[in-house]
Amino acid sequence: MCVIISLTEENYLKAIYTLSHLFEESEVSTNQISDHLNNKAATVTDMLKRLAEKKLIHYIPYQGVKLTEKGRQTAIKVIRKHRLWEVFLVDKLQFKWDEVHEIAEQLEHINSDELIQRLDKFLGKPKFDPHGDPIPDANGQLNVVKAIPLNQHKIKGQFTFVGVCEHSKTFLQHLTSIGLKIGDVLKVEEINEFDNSFKVKINKNNSQFFSNKVASNILVEIKK
Amino acid sequence: MCVIISLTEENYLKAIYTLSHLFEESEVSTNQISDHLNNKAATVTDMLKRLAEKKLIHYIPYQGVKLTEKGRQTAIKVIRKHRLWEVFLVDKLQFKWDEVHEIAEQLEHINSDELIQRLDKFLGKPKFDPHGDPIPDANGQLNVVKAIPLNQHKIKGQFTFVGVCEHSKTFLQHLTSIGLKIGDVLKVEEINEFDNSFKVKINKNNSQFFSNKVASNILVEIKK
DNA sequence: CTTAAAATTTAGGCTAGTCTAAATTTTTGT
DNA sequence: ACAAAAATTTAGACTAGCCTAAATTTTAAG
Numbered sequence: 001m002c003v004i005i006s007l008t009e010e011n012y013l014k015a016i017y018t019l020s021h022l023f024e025e026s027e028v029s030t031n032q033i034s035d036h037l038n039n040k041a042a043t044v045t046d047m048l049k050r051l052a053e054k055k056l057i058h059y060i061p062y063q064g065v066k067l068t069e070k071g072r073q074t075a076i077k078v079i080r081k082h083r084l085w086e087v088f089l090v091d092k093l094q095f096k097w098d099e100v101h102e103i104a105e106q107l108e109h110i111n112s113d114e115l116i117q118r119l120d121k122f123l124g125k126p127k128f129d130p131h132g133d134p135i136p137d138a139n140g141q142l143n144v145v146k147a148i149p150l151n152q153h154k155i156k157g158q159f160t161f162v163g164v165c166e167h168s169k170t171f172l173q174h175l176t177s178i179g180l181k182i183g184d185v186l187k188v189e190e191i192n193e194f195d196n197s198f199k200v201k202i203n204k205n206n207s208q209f210f211s212n213k214v215a216s217n218i219l220v221e222i223k224k
Numbered sequence: 225m226c227v228i229i230s231l232t233e234e235n236y237l238k239a240i241y242t243l244s245h246l247f248e249e250s251e252v253s254t255n256q257i258s259d260h261l262n263n264k265a266a267t268v269t270d271m272l273k274r275l276a277e278k279k280l281i282h283y284i285p286y287q288g289v290k291l292t293e294k295g296r297q298t299a300i301k302v303i304r305k306h307r308l309w310e311v312f313l314v315d316k317l318q319f320k321w322d323e324v325h326e327i328a329e330q331l332e333h334i335n336s337d338e339l340i341q342r343l344d345k346f347l348g349k350p351k352f353d354p355h356g357d358p359i360p361d362a363n364g365q366l367n368v369v370k371a372i373p374l375n376q377h378k379i380k381g382q383f384t385f386v387g388v389c390e391h392s393k394t395f396l397q398h399l400t401s402i403g404l405k406i407g408d409v410l411k412v413e414e415i416n417e418f419d420n421s422f423k424v425k426i427n428k429n430n431s432q433f434f435s436n437k438v439a440s441n442i443l444v445e446i447k448k
Numbered sequence: 449c450t451t452a453a454a455a456t457t458t459a460g461g462c463t464a465g466t467c468t469a470a471a472t473t474t475t476t477g478t
Numbered sequence: 479a480c481a482a483a484a485a486t487t488t489a490g491a492c493t494a495g496c497c498t499a500a501a502t503t504t505t506a507a508g
Contacts, residue, residue, distance in 0.1 A: 110331060
């Protein structure tokens with residue numbers, strides 16, 4: 001029941017979880033993991049053997065890897081902690097949304113169920129983190145986000161900005177400089193046929209152009 | 225300037241700091257450290273060599289060890305983080321004072337100056353942790369507590385309860401069950417000559433007896 | 449369908465941090 | 479002051495995580 005899972009192992013499980021959702025394939029490869037975690041394939045192979053030993057993954061040599069239910073629960077719990085701490089950092093300590101990732105990467109490994117339960121309550125049981133990513137509940141249930149990138153809507157109309165695909169500091173800072181925050185209403189007034197840029201009005205402000213690249217990393221829902 | 229200090233090294237520095245203050249001697253011995261950290265003397269010797277290499281301690285084989293200024297600053301910073309997080313856990317998350325130590329032992333190693341600065345501000349720049357221990361300031365200055373154990377006052381009179389010598393869960397729970405909290409006023413009405421127990425009134429409540437052992441672990445100041 | 453390229457694993461080595469057992473140094477008791 | 483006890487260090491071994499280089503397996507291209 002209570003196998004001890006190290007910080008490093010938690011990071012591997014999180015990586016496998018993230019990659020399997022990123023590419024919408026259940027099997028994740030050794031190279032995908034080594035790229036994601038910035039270490040060597042041989043190192044990953046070592047760890048996969050250990051994780052399989054602990055029944056946290058299903059591992060077939062040369063084939064790939066996927067999480068067991070126990071592995072998935074562990075990964076989800078780390079993600080829950082990461083996102084709750086991000087809410088804490090932004091809502092309570094007034095960090096900006098582009099400043100919290102590195103600190104949350106540390107805090108996500110703090111091990112105390114009681115702490116997380118109380119932190120969740122203290123924050124008002126938030127459903128989304130500062131980047132719009134859903135926070136898994138205490139039972140490991142995760143809302144599936146049905147939002148899609150702005151550039152996949154080929155029509156004019158009104159949308160709500162609910163999340164980002166790209167989480168890099170530079171992209172988030174760019175959105176801040178544009179004046180865009182989670183929850184803003186985006187009115188697409190024009191889609192430029194030449195470069196597929198989007199002419200957009202944020203809330204009631206002046207309209208401006210979003211490059212297709214920016215539009216492809218902004219998740220929106222059709223405004224109700 | 226920026227030597228990386230591991231979590232384990234931080235724990236050794238904190239142990240050396242704590243022990244040197246506990247026994248009011250600048251030199252700390254290998255055995256004291258190994259007892260305090262629950263590992264073997266040989267393990268400690270290894271680590272002392274590494275810490276000396278990094279100029280965090282002055283180490284003379286067979287003689288003992290003391291912190292360099294850099295080692296002291298590092299230790300103090302860990303203690304500052306530990307105590308600030310304890311305030312967070314008690315004041316914001318409503319943990320009890322006997323529940324926070326283990327979690328703070330983890331949180332004290334989170335590495336972000338910006339985080340600590342903001343946490344400090346969020347908590348209202350507290351000067352003491354939930355057990356009455358002083359919180360070092362951002363420059364590593366630590367208020368010296370001039371309180372002494374209740375049983376060293378051989379006289380009747382009024383005192384303020386400002387801290388504890390013993391931080392164990394059972395002792396803290398015992399104080400809670402007695403109804404004693406930091407800041408309470410203690411009126412010593414009688415000192416029993418037979419067993420050196422203290423008849424004490426807490427605030428305006430009924431008086432009760434404190435064993436000498438309890439009295440020796442309660443830090444008080446003479447009430448102004 | 450065969451072979452070159454790509455992906456993966458194996459083999460062997462490194463460091464940090466731990467241990468036990470043996471050797472050494474310091475302290476203490478008479 | 480000297481032997482026994484206590485404290486400390488050295489030597490050698492182990493695990494977790496990482497690495498490089500070589501071997502193996504899978505994939506892909508002609």
